[in-house]
Amino acid sequence: MYGKKILIIGGSGFVGTAVANLLARAGAQLRVPTRRRMRARHLLSLPAIELPEVDVHDPATLEGLMSGVDAVISLVGVLHSPSAQPYGPAFARAHVTLPERIVAAARKMGVKRLIHVSALGADAQAPSEYQRSKAAGEAAIRAAGAAGTGLGWTILRPSVIFGPGDSFLNLFAGLLARFPVMPLGGAGARFQPVYVGDVARVVLEALQRPESIGQTFELAGPRVYTLAELIGYVGQVSGHPRPVLPLPYPLAWLQAAALECLPGPLMSRDNLRSMQADNVAAGAPLPWGWQPTALESIAPGYLGDSRSRPPSLEARKRTR
Numbered sequence: 001m002y003g004k005k006i007l008i009i010g011g012s013g014f015v016g017t018a019v020a021n022l023l024a025r026a027g028a029q030l031r032v033p034t035r036r037r038m039r040a041r042h043l044l045s046l047p048a049i050e051l052p053e054v055d056v057h058d059p060a061t062l063e064g065l066m067s068g069v070d071a072v073i074s075l076v077g078v079l080h081s082p083s084a085q086p087y088g089p090a091f092a093r094a095h096v097t098l099p100e101r102i103v104a105a106a107r108k109m110g111v112k113r114l115i116h117v118s119a120l121g122a123d124a125q126a127p128s129e130y131q132r133s134k135a136a137g138e139a140a141i142r143a144a145g146a147a148g149t150g151l152g153w154t155i156l157r158p159s160v161i162f163g164p165g166d167s168f169l170n171l172f173a174g175l176l177a178r179f180p181v182m183p184l185g186g187a188g189a190r191f192q193p194v195y196v197g198d199v200a201r202v203v204l205e206a207l208q209r210p211e212s213i214g215q216t217f218e219l220a221g222p223r224v225y226t227l228a229e230l231i232g233y234v235g236q237v238s239g240h241p242r243p244v245l246p247l248p249y250p251l252a253w254l255q256a257a258a259l260e261c262l263p264g265p266l267m268s269r270d271n272l273r274s275m276q277a278d279n280v281a282a283g284a285p286l287p288w289g290w291q292p293t294a295l296e297s298i299a300p301g302y303l304g305d306s307r308s309r310p311p312s313l314e315a316r317k318r319t320r
Helices: 015-025 039-044 059-065 089-109 131-145 167-178 196-208 227-238 249-259 268-272 311-319
Strands: 004-011 029-031 071-074 114-115 153-157 182-186 215-219 244-246
Touching: 004 015, 004 227, 015 029, 015 131, 059 089, 071 089, 089 114, 089 131, 089 153, 114 131, 131 153, 131 268, 167 182, 167 227, 167 249, 182 227, 182 249, 196 249, 227 244, 249 268
Parallel strands: 004 029, 004 071, 071 114, 114 153, 153 215, 182 244
Antiparallel strands: none
């Protein structure tokens, strides 16, 4: 990757930071656009990095960002949106319209390589708006390749991603520290969490493997857990074991409806719908015969340390 110029859209977030660090170590030159430069200041120490302060949703801006780049990595995703059919406006903007614009800009600027990070469970017929919007974004990527434009795409579908600074395990660690019992909708939902470092490694490897072009890879960890099992484990390693109270679906629906009214919602009804389908890989957890990293080998190193939790969660706890 030495000397290659890579545009990372969504590169200042949790996954993007891991990807940017790994690519920088491999010698790539990075361009990481951000709406607010201060949010990407943790990347300033990386060599050969540009942090333009722009709006990536603007088509002309996207074209400018792609000038002279060898590849684009698309990482933007949101978890919540006002509801609509087939999916809400925030999902449409981030998961469908933005990939369409990325493809259009890449074609116009002659970019030949695109890695698009979607989500395990993406399906046009899925129960949740999130999953349906992710599928629509994937369709836009595939259509560009089918049109004979020379844009070589690879789609990655990770399960829920864990690692220091994640907004999944850290979220529950914070809640368990605060409350004596955990009433839980979707307690039986099944997940196969994948380590953020493994996701970043696959991104780097896909960029270097021509045979990955036109392929879709699922990314998962070595073990399947129910949501209740994950929360029980988080309680143990964070020092805050709590009883988990599984909620029947009607009560879980009411709980989610109430939580989505909060600023920075912890849960939504669409999240609950997404848990109706198992978030589990259909085949090998990682491509190329790689062995995934076990959650148990990473999570104890950061759970229970409030400095690794998302600031928004810490702020919510202080407010309460």
